[in-house]
Amino acid sequence: MSGYVVIQRNPHSGTHRRSHVLLDLIAGLKRAGLKPRLFSNRSRLDEFVLRHQPAGELVAMVAAGGDGTVDDLLNRHPELPLAILPLGTENLLARYLGFRLDGTWLAKIIALGRVREMDLARANGRLFCTVASAGFDASIVHDVHSRRSGHANRWSYFFSFLRHLFSYRFPGMDVIVHSSRGVEKHSATQLFVCNVPRYAMQLPVGRGGDEADGLLEVELISISHIGALLWVLGWMFLGKTSGARLQATELIITSSRDAAVRFEVDGDPAGDTPMHLTISPRGLKLIDTRSAQSPKSSAALPINRSTAQPGTPAEKLPEIASLSVRAILPDTSL
Known part of the structure; x- marks a missing residue:
């Protein structure tokens, strides 16, 4: 699998304290041959999606935050498959659907490319x-x-x-x-x-x-x-x-x-x-975490060997090693 994965980071949902989870997600996506793009600015993410979506280059979007971040992202781009990195207070949807606070695991699930659907509701639009x-x-x-x-x-x-x-x-x-x-x-x-x-x-x-x-x-x-x-x-x-x-x-x-x-x-x-x-x-497409229950699902994940060797921890990747906690906070093309 190849393509972009856009990540919407909520700066108020614990990403300062758990930046290592984001680094693990980014590293895991790169190992799988995907191209992660991290945003804290909503407008820049929207511009990126508008530029790349018509060509079918977007694999998924990740809400790195709580339930509010999930809602904000799906209201802007309900057509894209959604994954959740639960960094909020309650994380209701993430808990129900089985999304974990584990960047490496989430990268593997996204790389499998399996999607499920659930209903969406509207309240005054x-x-x-x-x-x-x-x-x-x-x-x-x-x-x-x-x-x-x-x-x-x-x-x-x-x-x-x-x-x-x-x-x-x-x-x-x-x-x-x-x-x-x-x-x-x-x-x-x-x-x-x-x-x-x-x-x-x-x-x-x-x-x-x-x-x-x-x-x-x-x-x-x-x-x-x-x-x-x-x-x-x-x-x-x-x-x-x-x-x-x-x-x-x-x-x-x-x-x-x-x-x-x-x-x-x-x-x-x-x-x-x-x-x-x-x-x-x-109305909502979601990366399917149920695929994680199958022992065959994680047996042969694609690896981008030009980016990292198998088993290389996230903190050792050349592209990631230079990123401090403070450095990943702005929007970046990793």
Whole structure:
């Protein structure tokens, strides 16, 4: 296999501390005969893709960051196969799909060239692939992002959770659900819409349906005070629910009172209600990590012997050895 692999690095998602993982990925791609290109500037990556994609020279793109980096990249280039180097806080999609924090392993998986598909959803036109929600948790997401000046860690969310325990008022929502059963109207104060049945802190949401079935998994919860919220969270951690679970192809969410309800998608703020959600069946192409389960899959990976000898560690490669942690931070053609 030959061609370019573009890597979008999120400077706020731990790449300073884990630069060795990026170096391993770059070295592994070069050993496999691929040409890695590392970007921190979104516009430069977009220009590179625009220049090389028409000729079919792009093999894959790598989101080196968290769930927000994944969403940002797939919203700009949903047509390219996506791989993930999980450097974020939760890494929900990466965990679910089996992507590891291992640059050498990821390079081998990309070199195999196997692709799988899963559904994509849209919230007011914005693509997402894991979970969207409205209500208490979305308000926390908005609060954390409004206060952050760098990488947001779990403590940031914990302290915002404590603040919300004393201040959140549980505004209501009206939810119009389109499904095979027709059109239904529901009400709720907390809503989850998921394609992958995992949320922050590995909280189970939805019914765990097929991620490529063309349906949105919806969970509607009606609560009015903090005590009820804590009760519901406890039940959810046990895999149970205190609300309604259903499947849909389209949702329209509006505020039932004057107060707007916060919305988030894949851990990033996504505005307030009203929201319109739809599904794009099999709209996302992913590098298939399931090929790693086969003992035959890694037996004969292509090696570019002009770049490195087999078994040469990443830090010994001539092209990589001169790169310090600081040196790989700008956009570069490695």
